[in-house]
Amino acid sequence: MNAIKNNLAIYLEGRKNLQPMIFIHGFPFDHKMWSGQVEYFKEHYHCVTYDIRGFGGSPAGDGQFTMESFVDDLFEIVDTLNLDKVVLCGLSMGGYIALRAIEREEKKFRAVILCDTKSEADTNAVKLNRFAGIKQINDEGVQKFVGTFVPKCFTNEFINLNRHKYEEILNRALKSDPAGLKGCLLAMAARTDTTDYLPKIKIPALIICGSEDKITPPDVMKAMSAKISTAIFLEVPEAAHLSPVENSDFVNKAIEKFLKDKLPA
Ligand code: MLT
Numbered sequence: 001m002n003a004i005k006n007n008l009a010i011y012l013e014g015r016k017n018l019q020p021m022i023f024i025h026g027f028p029f030d031h032k033m034w035s036g037q038v039e040y041f042k043e044h045y046h047c048v049t050y051d052i053r054g055f056g057g058s059p060a061g062d063g064q065f066t067m068e069s070f071v072d073d074l075f076e077i078v079d080t081l082n083l084d085k086v087v088l089c090g091l092s093m094g095g096y097i098a099l100r101a102i103e104r105e106e107k108k109f110r111a112v113i114l115c116d117t118k119s120e121a122d123t124n125a126v127k128l129n130r131f132a133g134i135k136q137i138n139d140e141g142v143q144k145f146v147g148t149f150v151p152k153c154f155t156n157e158f159i160n161l162n163r164h165k166y167e168e169i170l171n172r173a174l175k176s177d178p179a180g181l182k183g184c185l186l187a188m189a190a191r192t193d194t195t196d197y198l199p200k201i202k203i204p205a206l207i208i209c210g211s212e213d214k215i216t217p218p219d220v221m222k223a224m225s226a227k228i229s230t231a232i233f234l235e236v237p238e239a240a241h242l243s244p245v246e247n248s249d250f251v252n253k254a255i256e257k258f259l260k261d262k263l264p265a
Contacts, residue, residue, distance in 0.1 A: 004057075005076060005077060005080050005081075006073070006076055007053070007058060007059055007061065008050055008051065008053070008058050008073055008076070008077065009031075009050060009051045009056055009057030009058045010048065010049075010050045010077060010081075011031055011038075011048070011049045011050065012046070012047070012048055012081075013038050013042040013046075013047045014041070014042035014043065014044070014045050014046045014047045015046060016046055017046070018044060018045050018046040019044075019045050019046065019085075019087060019110075019259075019263065020045070020046045020048060020081075020083040020084070020085075020086045020087065021041060021045045021046065021047050021048065021086065021087040021088075021089060022048045022049075022050075022074070022077065022078070022083070022086050022087075022088055022089065023037060023038070023047065023048070023049045023089045023090075023094070024050075024052070024074065024088070024089070024090035024091070024093075024094030024095075024097050024098055025049070025051075025052065025055070025091060025093075025094050026091040026092035026093050026094050026095075026116070026153075026241075026242070027052075027092065027093040027181075027184050027188070028055065028146055028149065028150070028173045028176045028181055028184070029055065029169065029172070029173055029242075030051045030052075030055040030056030030057075030172055030173075031049035031050055031051050031056055032056070032168075032169070032172060033091070033169065033242065033244070033245055034049050034089075034244065036244060036245065036248030036251075036252065037089070037244055037248065037251070037252060037255070040248070040252040040256075041252070041255075041256075045087070046083075048077065048081065048083070050073075050077060052070060052073070052093075052094075052097075052180075052184070053065060053070075053073070053180060053183070054176060054177045054179060054180010054181065054183060054184065055176055055177075055180060056172070059177070060177040060179040060180035060183060061179075062179070063177075063179030063180060063182060063183035064183060065183040065184060065186070065187040066187050066190060066191075067096055067097065067100050067187050067188070067190070067191040067192065068100070069187075070097045070100075070187065071097055071100050071101045071104055074097060074101050075101070075104075075105070075108070078108055085108070085109065085110040086108060086109050086110060087109070087110055087111045087112075087113070087259065087263070088101065088102065088109050088111070088112050088113070089112075089113040089115070089255070090112075090113075090114060090115065090117065091115040091116055091117065091242070091243075091244060092115070092116050092117050092215070092216065092241065093117075093184065093188060094115075094117070095114045095115060095116070095117025095118070096117060096188065096191055096194075098112055098114060098117075099112075099114065099117070099119055099194040099197070100191070100192065100194055102197075102201065102203065103194050103197040106201070106202065106203060109203055110203060110204075110263060111203050111204040111205070111206070111258075111259065111262055111263060112201070112203055112204075112205050112206075113205075113206045113208065113255060113258070114205065114206070114207050114208070114221075114224075115208040115209070115243055115244055115251070116208070116209055116210055116213050116215070116216045116221070116241050116242070116243055117216055117221075118216045118220050118221065118224060119193065119194040119195040119197075119198055119224050119227075120193055120195055120220075121191055121192060121193035122188065122189050122191070126189075127189045130185040130186070130188060130189045131185075131189070133145055133149075133181075133185050134182045134185050134186070136148075137178050137181055137182055138182075141178075142174065142176060142178050142181065143174060145181065146170070146173045146174050146176065146181075147170075147174070149173075150169070150170050150173050152214065152215065152240075152241070153215065153240060153241040153242045154166065154240050154241070154242060154245075154246060155210075155212050155238065155239065155240045155246060157238065158238075158239075158240070158245075158246045165245075169242075169245070195224075195227070198224065198227035198228045199227055199228070199229065201228050201229070201230060201231075202230065203230065204230050204232075204258070204262035204263070205225075205228050205230050205231040205232070206231070206232050206234070206254065206255065206258040207221055207222075207224065207225040207228070207231050207232065207233045207234070208221075208234050208236055208243060208244075208251060208254065209221040209222075209233075209234075209235055209236065209243065210235075210236045210239030210240045210241060210242070210243035210246065210247075211235045211236060211237050211238070211239065212238075212239060212240040213239070213240050213241045213243065214240065214241070215240075215241045216241065218235050221233065232258060234254050236250050236251055236254075237250065
């Protein structure tokens with residue numbers, strides 16, 4: 001860990017004078033899910049990852065989170081590290097944070113990469129599922145909840161062929177603080193809908209979705225992309241919900257090309 005700001009664990013790679021990129025992880029993971037991207041981009045970009053409260057090195061505190069407080073945390077990182085015109089990259093819950101962040105202050109950002117995420121707020125059915133998750137954590141513990149949730153984020157092929165990597169990710173998620181997990185579930189259930197903002201986005205946007213993603217499927221993301229005039233949509237082969245982990249080669253090259261085309265030096 002390179003810095004702690006306001007109890008947030010932040011990790012920095014790549015020289016500070018390079019174009020900053022911030023990567024926001026999904027639920028219930030931590031900054032390590034981006035290691036394939038950070039390794040690839042750190043030579044030419046200042047790569048910043050961090051742990052959302054309750055995950056990795058960031059304590060959950062009282063666990064009373066909202067999507068707004070997550071965006072406040074992101075802005076705190078941008079401001080205290082003096083990052084200008086950031087390329088923002090978020091996956092799933094990290095994408096909810098990214099979308100709301102650009103809706104609040106697009107001028108802080110130069111481009112946005114949205115992986116396996118969506119703009120719609122939770123339907124009643126999804127909210128009820130989150131509340132069932134909170135009950136499961138209370139009644140049966142983190143192990144049961146995380147052990148049921150995490151396999152749904154990956155293709156069976158990835159799990160079988162990359163056991164070691166999968167178990168490392170799973171084991172980190174199993175260490176999540178129950179207060180953090182429950183706080184995130186409530187924050188996601190209470191988040192606002194950012195769909196109306198999509199046509200107003202002016203910065204370049206890359207929309208990425210695993211072809212086998214069942215949580216935020218390609219047709220949902222394609223429809224989201226169609227509402228953003230600056231967007232390019234790409235489906236990632238051989239990947240489910242954690243497409244940057246499952247097919248990092250494809251995702252890295254796609255991001256590299258997007259940045260080269262859209263952010264001329
Ligand atoms: C995530 O990967 O961050 C979660 O699947 C998001 C969600 O449950 O809506």
